Amino acid sequence: MPRPDLARLGVRHRRIPILAIGRDVYLDSRLILCKLELISSTSPSVHPPLGSSSSKASSEQLALERLLDVLTVDTSLYLDAARLIPSAVPAMKDPAFVKDRKDYFGGPLGQQPPTGKEAHAGAPPAASAALLRAESLAELRYAASLLESTLLADGRHWILGTPNPSVSDIEAIWPFHWLSSMPGAFLDGSGSQEAALGPAQYPRLFAWIDRFNSAIRAARRGQPSLVNRMDGAAAAQAVQATAYFEIPPKDAPPVDPQDPVSRAAGLRAGQRVVVWPIDTGMSHKDVGKLVRLSSSEVVIEVAPSDDAPSVLLHAPRHGFRVRPFTEVESPRL
Structure with missing residues (x-):
């Protein structure tokens, strides 16, 4: 659904969370975690320390972190987890929310069997909402079995054997952690009240989820003064009134001349471009002036109006698309 608080900054992207550091606004949790690591010198890092004898251990840990990210985000597991939101959740009874989910995922999370002319001869039978749910639950069980029988099999507390949770734990745990907080999420829709995915199996x-919850509670108790709540209008004004956080290196070109997309599309700094995610929330596109384009991120300048302060909007290259803007794009607000 449209995000009025983000629109105050000129941001059309609809997925949350986002991160603002000064007038630099960051999209996508993966990019957000990377940026937070850059400023974590005064607080504990969620990345494991470098190997004591060489960088090999760290490289392997970072590779595992990325692969776990692929498992939970770049496969169907994300959509499968969304399909398991119980119908009893109040938001699922709200027609506006259901319509928004359809727009967000590019289609309905559930479907009913076709009737009449829709059930034409030779077509595979359409899945009921209950069967779709069961299939998604099977996928979650497959991923759960992978973690149970490999990375967690030796009784370690955290994925990388670290004293505290790392990014690898965050990447791998979130679908199970999220759904475990919703009663009924792991029921298969057959009418049985026995969870198909639970502590028994x-x-x-x-146990890992329980430890993760304990770590979250301990972190909150240890930093009680970090939260300073403000409404959307005040937050937008605070962002727009500050300086930019990132200073680009002087020796790096704003737009990588060797980037394949840059070369194919003829992208150049200052050009008006459109940026959007290619998996979910893709109908909400951001338009702005191209500031930087590298192999890891695209940065554009956006503002809610011509006479309003602008911010720099950062999006990762992976999972996002950048193209020259034309009026044909007609990005939705």
Whole structure:
């Protein structure tokens, strides 16, 4: 659904969370975690320390972190987890929310069997909402079995054997952690009240979730003064009134001349471009002036109006698309 608080900054992107550091606004949790690591010198890092003898251990850890990210975000597991939101959740009874989910995912999370002319001869039978749910639950069980029988099999507390949770734990745990907070999320829709995914089948996985919850509570108790709430209008004004956080290196070209997309599309700094995610929320596109384009991120300048302060909007290259803007794009607000 449209985000009025983000629109105050000129941001059309609809997925949350976002991160603002000064007048630099960052999209996507993966990019957000990377940026937070850059300023974590005064607080504990969620990345494991470098290997003591060489960088090999760290490289392997970072590779595992990325692969776990692929498992939970770049596969169907994300959509499968969304399909398991119980119908009893109040938001699922709100027609506006259901319509928004359809727009967000590019289609309905559930479907009913076709009737009449829709059930033409030779077509595979359409899945009911209950069957779609069961299929998604099977995918979650497959991922749970992978973690239970490999990374958690030796009884370690955290994925990388670290004293505290790392990014690898965050990447791998979120679908199970998120759904475990919703009663009924792991029921298969057959009418049975026995969860198809729970501590009985995956004791190590659910013990890991319990430890993760304890770590979150301990972190909140240890930093009680970090939260300073403000409304959207005040937050937008605070962002727009500050200086930019990132200073680009002087020796790096704003737009990588060797980037394949840059070369194919003829992208150049100062050009008006459109940026959007290619998996979910793709109908909400951001238009702005291209500031930087590298192999890891695209940065554009956006503002809510011509006479309003602008911000720099950062999006990762992976999972996002950048193209020259034409009026044909007609990005939605």
